[in-house]
Amino acid sequence: MVREKETTLYIGPQHPGITGNMMVKLKVQGDTVVSAATHVGYLHRAFEKLIERRNWIQAFTLLCRFCVPEPDPMELTYARAVEELDNREVPERAKYIRVIVMELARMQSFMLWYAGQSGSAGLYLTPQWSVGDRNYILDLFEDLTGGRIYHMYIWPGGVRRDLPEGWTDKTLRTMDYIEKRLDEYNKILFDNTIFQKRAQGVGIVPKDKAIEWGVVGPVLRGTGIKSDVRIDEPYEVYDKIDFDVPTQEGGDIWARALVRKEEVRQSIRIIRQAIADMPGGAYYNKVSNPMKWTVPAGQAWAKTESVRGEIGFHVTSDGGNKPYRVHVKGAAYTHGVTVLEKILPGQNIADVSFILNSLGVCPPEIER
Amino acid sequence: MSFIDLKGMLQPLGAVKQLFKKPHTIQYPYETNKASDNYRGLHFNDLDQCIGCGNCSTICQNDAIDMISLDNIDGKKGDSGLRPRIDNGRCCWCALCVDVCPTGSLNLTKDYIFVTDNPNDFLLTPGLDNPDAKDRLSYTCDMNTSLSLYDRVPMRELDGKERVKSFAEVVLGYSEEEARAEADRCISCGLCTEACPENMHIPEYINAIARGNDDDALRIIYDNNPLPEMCGKVCTRVCEDVCALQVRGEAVAIRWLKRYATETAPTVEMIKEIVDPKIEEPNGFSVGIVGAGPAGLTAAYYLALKGYDVTIYEAQAHAGGMIMYGIPKYRFPLESIDKQIQYMESIGVKIKYNTKVGKDITFDEIYTNNDAVFVGIGLQNPWNIGIKNEDSPGVISAIEYLKIINSDETYDVGKKVAVIGGGNVAIDGARVSARFGADVTILYRRRVEDMPADWEEIEGAEHEGINIVPQAIPTRIIKDEKTGKVIGIEYLKAKMVAEDGGRPRPVAIEGSETIYECDTVIGAIGQQADFDWLPENYKEDLIIERGKIQVNDLRQTGVTKIFAGGDSVKYGNSDAISAIADGFNAVKGIDKLLLK
Numbered sequence A: 001m002v003r004e005k006e007t008t009l010y011i012g013p014q015h016p017g018i019t020g021n022m023m024v025k026l027k028v029q030g031d032t033v034v035s036a037a038t039h040v041g042y043l044h045r046a047f048e049k050l051i052e053r054r055n056w057i058q059a060f061t062l063l064c065r066f067c068v069p070e071p072d073p074m075e076l077t078y079a080r081a082v083e084e085l086d087n088r089e090v091p092e093r094a095k096y097i098r099v100i101v102m103e104l105a106r107m108q109s110f111m112l113w114y115a116g117q118s119g120s121a122g123l124y125l126t127p128q129w130s131v132g133d134r135n136y137i138l139d140l141f142e143d144l145t146g147g148r149i150y151h152m153y154i155w156p157g158g159v160r161r162d163l164p165e166g167w168t169d170k171t172l173r174t175m176d177y178i179e180k181r182l183d184e185y186n187k188i189l190f191d192n193t194i195f196q197k198r199a200q201g202v203g204i205v206p207k208d209k210a211i212e213w214g215v216v217g218p219v220l221r222g223t224g225i226k227s228d229v230r231i232d233e234p235y236e237v238y239d240k241i242d243f244d245v246p247t248q249e250g251g252d253i254w255a256r257a258l259v260r261k262e263e264v265r266q267s268i269r270i271i272r273q274a275i276a277d278m279p280g281g282a283y284y285n286k287v288s289n290p291m292k293w294t295v296p297a298g299q300a301w302a303k304t305e306s307v308r309g310e311i312g313f314h315v316t317s318d319g320g321n322k323p324y325r326v327h328v329k330g331a332a333y334t335h336g337v338t339v340l341e342k343i344l345p346g347q348n349i350a351d352v353s354f355i356l357n358s359l360g361v362c363p364p365e366i367e368r
Numbered sequence B: 001m002s003f004i005d006l007k008g009m010l011q012p013l014g015a016v017k018q019l020f021k022k023p024h025t026i027q028y029p030y031e032t033n034k035a036s037d038n039y040r041g042l043h044f045n046d047l048d049q050c051i052g053c054g055n056c057s058t059i060c061q062n063d064a065i066d067m068i069s070l071d072n073i074d075g076k077k078g079d080s081g082l083r084p085r086i087d088n089g090r091c092c093w094c095a096l097c098v099d100v101c102p103t104g105s106l107n108l109t110k111d112y113i114f115v116t117d118n119p120n121d122f123l124l125t126p127g128l129d130n131p132d133a134k135d136r137l138s139y140t141c142d143m144n145t146s147l148s149l150y151d152r153v154p155m156r157e158l159d160g161k162e163r164v165k166s167f168a169e170v171v172l173g174y175s176e177e178e179a180r181a182e183a184d185r186c187i188s189c190g191l192c193t194e195a196c197p198e199n200m201h202i203p204e205y206i207n208a209i210a211r212g213n214d215d216d217a218l219r220i221i222y223d224n225n226p227l228p229e230m231c232g233k234v235c236t237r238v239c240e241d242v243c244a245l246q247v248r249g250e251a252v253a254i255r256w257l258k259r260y261a262t263e264t265a266p267t268v269e270m271i272k273e274i275v276d277p278k279i280e281e282p283n284g285f286s287v288g289i290v291g292a293g294p295a296g297l298t299a300a301y302y303l304a305l306k307g308y309d310v311t312i313y314e315a316q317a318h319a320g321g322m323i324m325y326g327i328p329k330y331r332f333p334l335e336s337i338d339k340q341i342q343y344m345e346s347i348g349v350k351i352k353y354n355t356k357v358g359k360d361i362t363f364d365e366i367y368t369n370n371d372a373v374f375v376g377i378g379l380q381n382p383w384n385i386g387i388k389n390e391d392s393p394g395v396i397s398a399i400e401y402l403k404i405i406n407s408d409e410t411y412d413v414g415k416k417v418a419v420i421g422g423g424n425v426a427i428d429g430a431r432v433s434a435r436f437g438a439d440v441t442i443l444y445r446r447r448v449e450d451m452p453a454d455w456e457e458i459e460g461a462e463h464e465g466i467n468i469v470p471q472a473i474p475t476r477i478i479k480d481e482k483t484g485k486v487i488g489i490e491y492l493k494a495k496m497v498a499e500d501g502g503r504p505r506p507v508a509i510e511g512s513e514t515i516y517e518c519d520t521v522i523g524a525i526g527q528q529a530d531f532d533w534l535p536e537n538y539k540e541d542l543i544i545e546r547g548k549i550q551v552n553d554l555r556q557t558g559v560t561k562i563f564a565g566g567d568s569v570k571y572g573n574s575d576a577i578s579a580i581a582d583g584f585n586a587v588k589g590i591d592k593l594l595l596k
């Protein structure tokens, strides 16, 4: 074999298979990656700093912007941290609504992942379908919150509005529709030999390293490790709901894809139960005038299972009407920097975006 | 698996059948998407409902909302005259502005397509630029979903039955926790400050209370009101009438919060310690003040702080004017007055009691011996009811009656009392009589909702068992032929007639004569100033019109050296806070005159 010259290649910062700008600097020999380095800084908006200048309620409108594909877990995690500091009860109904929102968020994010994952494999039919189907979920969000992508709906004390009339029926109908569609997606994607060939054995996260590297969510579960905040440290009403946490062995893109595929079915299951069990009553434990509302001094750490895995907010209050410090720890930093740099060497250039997409990386969340 | 996995290769082609299905997408503009009933599109503001409080602008974290003035909207009490303008280039559609709009005027619409080639069009004055959007409202906010706190923390009071047994204070005041909760409701729009005759720093002291800094609150209050304990208890609080929250809910209890702040300093020493008034070195000028009512006292306090040598000449044995001799003690107790007066005296205000100007000392003397004079004599003479037999024993004016009671003397009202009038003075006369066990009826010419008295006073009277007969025009007093004493009052029932869309006027219904039997008739239809003490030459120069002295905005009269304020001048309302404002502004006038 002729030893080929090492070349430097830049993937990104525009959309290397993910949402948001980030660049991966590759050293390649031929079409094989020798080393990879993640470069961020293209959309630093200083979210964490900006939050310190906003009062507790104003701050909540910024959170969804950490990650376009899954804005809702940010809102929930922040709300839970603030509620802990403020010792604020959340009405039971709001907890059920929150669970429904979380699972809808998971589903719509999955639909977007469908698009990115298959698109980066050169399969362009799935994106056409899944972005369309995702819109039916966004319709539900629009009815519920008034916004399609950024909902600004879950805030400290509960949720912002009660369910509109007829919303649960529409949701159930949408669930039936999506459930049927999943079989169609199997046909075009999961049973598709091209996708299987591209995904199997590629982008392997080794099981014995996964925990050490800080891997979370579907990526971790794709290595065969069963870990999910919803089960391990249940919040809201996840402990009252029956659902399974799928795992797959192998640690490759394929394993991660199968985990996600099953998770959507579980989300549908959760939503149906939550709608059936949801009590009436208040949806919001109103906080004081947002201009004056202060939160007792202290620190709180809240975490939830986002679509990409565990996400945590460390919120510090000095007793004032603004957060003193909000620190966000999501999947993106570990997956997009640590893990990516470790697993890319040895892979084919053509698989870089494909791998990146499978890891669930949200650059704005890295930059915060 | 190998590449020759036929099923896996062919199956995806089955997707072709989707070609014959209706697509998800819509073909704009042939088809349009129907936005949801909750959609967060462009803003719409009901310009008539909006009061320009600016809360939308304050909550906007993107600085996307400016408050601007519009050609056809003028500011007035309770409306800043400004309206929000949205920079759609900055808006993030969080809709917090909608959720905090206290009036509910600001909403979002279903409009989500906005095309323009002019970047300036991104500046949208909702309601003005898109009046038709009114029909496409989507994201709105009612009182349940609003972030405004519309319900007032209720004030604890003595029970109605308990109250009438004594002159104990009716209102019990807020606890610390209640005050903080009530203060939290304030949105700091400042419409109240504009409406307050004295422009008190209301949002600032309420903020201080909300933050738990009661001392700060007290200092802020004393900055332009030296009688806050009185205002905290009996102020007419025009500020609350314009509170942004009262458009849909209950106004912030501004008066009670001020009261709370003053209660945190229960002694003169504490007031002094907290307020820590800075008294300037004597400036060599002296000011004589006629009358120790709120107007005179206020002028005296701020003049003394500024280093003036101040002496008040007061006809009565006690300072306070009508707040001492008019307002009943269950509303404003003697200890409270004393504390306020002692505090003033402690910073150098001199008061000569029992010194009626014109009798015990001449006005000329005061005028000559001082560099400036302030006249705050109030309205000491009652108007007559103007009906037959008014001079009979058993007929008394409310202010005379209240003065007797407030001086700790007695007046026997008998078993049944009729009070004529619908203002605060009438209610005071009635409620005081109820405390002597009398059965009291108020006769008022117009409807209950037309009564100028404070609604809380009317409610208080009702709780104390006082009967209000509206639309009743007194025609004569009936006296006992032998003793000459009052035995009843006759009145005509009235119907309300609105002419030319004006305010409805009571018109007596012929033949509706009704007699109310009673032992006492208390007249409370107004007071006038007494200028008898003033030498004629001053009267002419002072310019007294319709019984009131004319002043400019610095409360200077037609005589350069003479300033005047309070009920006896033609400026503002006839209430304590207007008198305080007069005193305060006169200090500026005197400063301008003497210190230049």
Ligand SMILES: Cc1cc2nc3c(=O)[nH]c(=O)nc-3n(C[C@H](O)[C@H](O)[C@H](O)COP(=O)(O)OP(=O)(O)OC[C@H]3O[C@@H](n4cnc5c(N)ncnc54)[C@H](O)[C@@H]3O)c2cc1C
Binding pocket: B234, B235, B236, B290, B291, B292, B293, B294, B295, B296, B313, B314, B315, B316, B319, B320, B321, B322, B323, B326, B327, B328, B355, B356, B357, B358, B376, B377, B378, B379, B380, B399, B402, B424, B425, B428, B533, B565, B566, B567, B568, B574, B575, B576, B577, B579
């Ligand atoms: C029964 C009643 C209830 C009221 N309730 C309220 C209320 O709840 N809230 C509110 O804000 N306002 C209330 N008011 C109105 C309020 O009391 C007056 O607006 C306020 O006191 C006016 O202040 P002033 O300084 O102009 O006059 P006054 O308070 O009338 O004081 C004038 C002073 O000048 C003295 N004086 C007069 N002539 C001479 C003279 N020749 N020589 C020496 N001294 C003289 C008088 O003795 C008096 O002390 C009430 C009034 C009355 C009568």
Ligand code: SF4
Binding pocket: B045, B049, B050, B051, B052, B053, B054, B055, B056, B057, B083, B084, B097, B100, B101, B102, B103, B104, B105, B106
């Ligand atoms: S918050 Fe509402 S009432 Fe106040 S200025 Fe804004 S639109 Fe007008």
